[in-house]
Amino acid sequence: MSIESTGGGPVNAEPVGADIDAPAQVPSNPQKGMFGITGTGDVSGFGGLVRRQPDVVGSPKPYGSYFDEVTDALQEAYPGFADAIEKVVVDRGELTLHIKAERITEVAQIMRDDEALRFELCSSVSGVDYLNSDARRLHIVYHLTSMTYRRRVRLEVAVPVDTPVPSVTSVYPTADWQERETYDMFGVIFTGHPNLTRILMPDDWEGHPQRKDYPLGGVPVEYKGAEIPPPDQRRVYQ
Amino acid sequence: MTSSGYATERETTEGRVFTVTGGDWDTITNNIDPLSNEKIVVNMGPQHPSTHGVLRLVLELEGETVTDCRPVVGYLHTGIEKNLEYRNWTQGTTFVTRADYLAPLFNEAGYCLAVEKLLGITDQITERANTIRVLFMELNRISSHLVWLATAGMEIGAISMMLYGFREREYILDIFEETSGLRMNHAYFRPGGVAQDIPDSAIKKIRDFLVYMPKKLKEYEDLLSGQIIWQQRTQGVAVLDVTGCLALGVTGPVLRSAGLAWDMRKTLPYCGYENYEFDVPTANTADVWGRYQVRMAEMRESLKIIEQAVDRLKPGPIFVADKKIAWPAQLAIGVDGLGNSLEHVAKIMGQSMESLIHHFKLVTEGFRVPPGQVYVGIEHPRGELGVHAVSDGGTHPYRVHMRDPSFVNLQSISAMAEGALLADVIAGGASLDPVMGGCDR
Numbered sequence: 001m002s003i004e005s006t007g008g009g010p011v012n013a014e015p016v017g018a019d020i021d022a023p024a025q026v027p028s029n030p031q032k033g034m035f036g037i038t039g040t041g042d043v044s045g046f047g048g049l050v051r052r053q054p055d056v057v058g059s060p061k062p063y064g065s066y067f068d069e070v071t072d073a074l075q076e077a078y079p080g081f082a083d084a085i086e087k088v089v090v091d092r093g094e095l096t097l098h099i100k101a102e103r104i105t106e107v108a109q110i111m112r113d114d115e116a117l118r119f120e121l122c123s124s125v126s127g128v129d130y131l132n133s134d135a136r137r138l139h140i141v142y143h144l145t146s147m148t149y150r151r152r153v154r155l156e157v158a159v160p161v162d163t164p165v166p167s168v169t170s171v172y173p174t175a176d177w178q179e180r181e182t183y184d185m186f187g188v189i190f191t192g193h194p195n196l197t198r199i200l201m202p203d204d205w206e207g208h209p210q211r212k213d214y215p216l217g218g219v220p221v222e223y224k225g226a227e228i229p230p231p232d233q234r235r236v237y238q
Numbered sequence: 239m240t241s242s243g244y245a246t247e248r249e250t251t252e253g254r255v256f257t258v259t260g261g262d263w264d265t266i267t268n269n270i271d272p273l274s275n276e277k278i279v280v281n282m283g284p285q286h287p288s289t290h291g292v293l294r295l296v297l298e299l300e301g302e303t304v305t306d307c308r309p310v311v312g313y314l315h316t317g318i319e320k321n322l323e324y325r326n327w328t329q330g331t332t333f334v335t336r337a338d339y340l341a342p343l344f345n346e347a348g349y350c351l352a353v354e355k356l357l358g359i360t361d362q363i364t365e366r367a368n369t370i371r372v373l374f375m376e377l378n379r380i381s382s383h384l385v386w387l388a389t390a391g392m393e394i395g396a397i398s399m400m401l402y403g404f405r406e407r408e409y410i411l412d413i414f415e416e417t418s419g420l421r422m423n424h425a426y427f428r429p430g431g432v433a434q435d436i437p438d439s440a441i442k443k444i445r446d447f448l449v450y451m452p453k454k455l456k457e458y459e460d461l462l463s464g465q466i467i468w469q470q471r472t473q474g475v476a477v478l479d480v481t482g483c484l485a486l487g488v489t490g491p492v493l494r495s496a497g498l499a500w501d502m503r504k505t506l507p508y509c510g511y512e513n514y515e516f517d518v519p520t521a522n523t524a525d526v527w528g529r530y531q532v533r534m535a536e537m538r539e540s541l542k543i544i545e546q547a548v549d550r551l552k553p554g555p556i557f558v559a560d561k562k563i564a565w566p567a568q569l570a571i572g573v574d575g576l577g578n579s580l581e582h583v584a585k586i587m588g589q590s591m592e593s594l595i596h597h598f599k600l601v602t603e604g605f606r607v608p609p610g611q612v613y614v615g616i617e618h619p620r621g622e623l624g625v626h627a628v629s630d631g632g633t634h635p636y637r638v639h640m641r642d643p644s645f646v647n648l649q650s651i652s653a654m655a656e657g658a659l660l661a662d663v664i665a666g667g668a669s670l671d672p673v674m675g676g677c678d679r
Contacts, residue, residue, distance in 0.1 A: 026610060092610060094611075121487060123487070126626055126639040126641070128611075141639075145615070173486055177646065201315065210319065216323075231321070231325070
């Protein structure tokens, strides 16, 4: 199956902001045309429509809400702050800290232990594949919860394929299965993980299904004489 | 291969392997030489009536003591998160509802709240829609806890509890069916509101249920709490304290049974939970008994919330006013199930071309969601259900991850089981209330 023919996933396009210094903040979505038609079939003229993506960079200070307190406390407690934190983003009332991959365990340790931070619970670890928008296409997203202060923060790490990321299981043992799931689905290798094996897919499975260049698969279905194509090959209106 | 009673045995390079299909442990223990075979490995599941679904546990036993417990999951993985990426945002509810099949409305609620946060319409959700959501989530919490009580009872040996638990759950499923047309997998909550207004007949059923259920809860406690076997199978079994819970990410009733009153309906409220009066039950025993007491008390608190929500239901819209997001079709339950109402079909097919275009655009294409990412956590019957949704600005989700409490909580089964007796693995596993549909997604 060629990637161009897929409906829901992104199509091949020029990488947006594909430099090693800036992890992508939003997925690449070239959004060309309408009605899912290209070429001569398009008589509407909408095929030439191109939507512009918002060009978002890090948020400026002050961030508002409790976000200033969190970043200031982290800066105070962590001497490597300027080096480790690539970008701070505040969007939709949520704080995201983009962290350099090799520093994630240190940052997590301080986020958990510092008295002014106290993010005791690692709620979620998962991945997002920002294919085509960034050379470091695999993002690992950690959602931390502070039960003491009733706050949430998101740590985000971006790496290219095949670059390992230190495991946070030594700080948050709960990340064990969640990192295994991220490995299983995205192929992110967590160094220092006690048992990095597949968890949801069979052990002998090939490929990492949640990557954007992994096809959904499926077979056409016949219904009352008509053939319905599989979901990733149906016409998509966008 | 030889057969002795229920267990067949064969010699392998790793020692003697027994295949047990039921029956008596004596047939195995008699065949094992106690001096040379001290350790046996038992593979429990994935098809085992006491593992709460297709969960597989690889247990290493010394006598009846578990020395090592390794849970194996993934047997019910259906690729819900991947499938979502090929459908529009509204169709997503139909998928997420199938993850944790005992708490479908929570999956929908978490997903819808995330989409609404991405759209920036959280505060435009009408009061009636929020009240209906709270009402239905609490009914769902009771039905989920009832299945827990029923199956945990069965697994520990109180088989009659299973019959009563499932019987009362039918009451709740009837209310869901009356409103959404479906007993399970409702796809009833939609981004922007709920699919269908709640009919008066369902309100009447809920009021009847509020009278009926407290008596039944009393009956369950009369049946179980004083039972010496129930007490001995649950008290002091599968202990996990607050530190252990937080390290392993365990939330929900298991965390509250260890004494930490962490309930996101109180601590990080959503859907207007801050306007309801209820308590967060806790226990301090941190064992199966404590979890039983917490869940029983939670059902009573849910009844309190349901009563307040029913009283609070005022007539009004059930969807956001924004016509670019609100579902255009009025749904109605016909003889063949839920579908577009006849008035709506007559309007778009016979009267208004613009309505037809609008309907077509919104139903086939869906609405666009501005690019970005959000995380929403809600208090699921089993703990924190987190939904991380990423949009690329299009009409399809770019990525949706569900942090399911069953998945995270199951990690603690090794901590509970190792060093305990084999029978306590069952009680401890049951007390976590894992639902494999949610765990494996």
